Amino acid sequence: MKKKIAMLPGDGIGVEVAEAAAIVLKAIEQQFGHAFEMEIGLIGGSAIDDSGNPLPEETLKLCRESDAIFLGAVGGPKWDSNPVGLRPETGLLGLRKTLNLFANIRPVKTYSSLAACSPLKHEVLQNVDMVIVRELTGGLYFGKPSERGGRPGEEDVVDTLYYKRSDMQRLIKAAFDLASVRGGHVTSVDKANVLESSRMWREVAEETADIFKDIPLNHMLVDHAAMRIISSPSSFDVLVTENMFGDILSDEAAMVTGSLGMLPSASFSEQGLHMYEPVHGSAPDIAGENLANPIGAILSAAMMLRHSFSMEEEAAAIENAVEQVLKSGVRTRDLAGGGETYLTTSEMTKEIVNALGDDFAIHQ
Ligand code: NAD
Ligand code: IPM
Ligand code: MN
Numbered sequence: 118m119k120k121k122i123a124m125l126p127g128d129g130i131g132v133e134v135a136e137a138a139a140i141v142l143k144a145i146e147q148q149f150g151h152a153f154e155m156e157i158g159l160i161g162g163s164a165i166d167d168s169g170n171p172l173p174e175e176t177l178k179l180c181r182e183s184d185a186i187f188l189g190a191v192g193g194p195k196w197d198s199n200p201v202g203l204r205p206e207t208g209l210l211g212l213r214k215t216l217n218l219f220a221n222i223r224p225v226k227t228y229s230s231l232a233a234c235s236p237l238k239h240e241v242l243q244n245v246d247m248v249i250v251r252e253l254t255g256g257l258y259f260g261k262p263s264e265r266g267g268r269p270g271e272e273d274v275v276d277t278l279y280y281k282r283s284d285m286q287r288l289i290k291a292a293f294d295l296a297s298v299r300g301g302h303v304t305s306v307d308k309a310n311v312l313e314s315s316r317m318w319r320e321v322a323e324e325t326a327d328i329f330k331d332i333p334l335n336h337m338l339v340d341h342a343a344m345r346i347i348s349s350p351s352s353f354d355v356l357v358t359e360n361m362f363g364d365i366l367s368d369e370a371a372m373v374t375g376s377l378g379m380l381p382s383a384s385f386s387e388q389g390l391h392m393y394e395p396v397h398g399s400a401p402d403i404a405g406e407n408l409a410n411p412i413g414a415i416l417s418a419a420m421m422l423r424h425s426f427s428m429e430e431e432a433a434a435i436e437n438a439v440e441q442v443l444k445s446g447v448r449t450r451d452l453a454g455g456g457e458t459y460l461t462t463s464e465m466t467k468e469i470v471n472a473l474g475d476d477f478a479i480h481q
Contacts, residue, residue, distance in 0.1 A: 158175065162191060223249040225249065257278045
């Protein structure tokens with residue numbers, strides 16, 4: 118099958134993990150006889166340095182002409198004091214908004230071979246298989262009336278949280294659809310004891326549950342949810358929440374698995390052009406050192422194969438290869454627990470590609 122992929126490496130370790138994902142996609146291409154045309158586009162800090170625009174028109178055009186988008190990560194200290202229009206994150210937020218990528222799916226799965234890497238107790242990690250469904254194009258990130266906040270004066274500042282009921286409806290429906298496929302349940306996370314937007318969120322969740330009669334729904338306040346993710350992560354199935362809460366809870370949930378570098382994500386639009394990116398950022402503290410864990414990015418590529426190209430077997434091959442490699446005991450530094458022996462980003466990628474070959478040979 119022929120597919121065009123917009124590759125947007127971004128900044129910092131985004132470049133390193135996007136390279137890793139591209140290597141794995143090339144291996145899949147060869148083994149399964151596909152043709153992936155991967156074209157690189159600039160976004161974030163690298164785009165600012167190139168053209169003064171964190172989201173160049175050329176990059177948007179590339180994305181629109183592609184069958185799927187892969188993004189590494191954006192940001193870094195070099196651009197941290199830039200005005201809002203010249204921030205790397207503005208490029209990413211602009212891309213999400215422009216392409217209507219409203220449903221961000223962040224699966225959180227523990228590997229038994231990584232139990233010792235998690236800061237949590239072994240027994241707490243059993244049977245963790247949850248998915249965070251995060252609203253991605255609204256809320257505090259895109260406040261109105263002052264777009265993305267503002268400073269009315271020297272001594273005050275405003276960031277507003279704005280949602281349309283229809284934004285909540287489509288996102289919460291996506292969460293229930295997912296729970297139906299998984300045969301699971303939905304936990305809707307909000308702050309309804311304080312925020313009016315959360316009270317509307319609850320209403321919409323209730324209305325949606327009335328349609329999906331077989332899917333149990335419970336509500337949880339976000340502070341309680343933060344506690345519960347640590348104390349009993351296996352009690353969650355599909356967790357649905359607004360943009361900012363989802364951002365914070367997903368980094369927390371990542372650590373249940375052992376490292377933020379493990380988590381993949383997919384961002385779905387209604388139009389059919391979707392984006393895939395690891396949950397982590399550009400990690401300036403380790404950027405350029407070949408130390409990043411590429412697994413979140415590689416699993417994001419697997420999600421792309423499954424959801425954008427309907428290549429279930431190919432996606433499963435990548436996921437199995439990751440599992441095999443982790444079982445064999447090799448680790449990147451983030452998972453090595455202070456141990457001296459760990460693999461670089463490129464070595465880990467090679468291990469996964471090799472395991473892919475083994476897996477492929479077995480299935481022939
Ligand atoms: P971060 O996610 O970049 O890093 C947090 C910590 O986790 C760091 O110690 C880092 O070394 C570690 N880490 C993250 N990914 C890792 C990986 N794959 N392997 C090993 N260790 C990993 O968060 P931050 O430091 O708060 O933010 C840095 C920059 O990244 C900021 O500019 C921020 O805006 C940006 N950011 C971008 C995205 C994105 O592009 N989607 C996501 C989050 C943060
Ligand atoms: C993420 C990141 C982004 C977000 C930043 C870089 C804008 O943290 O993808 O989780 O907050 O959405
Ligand atoms: Mn985040």
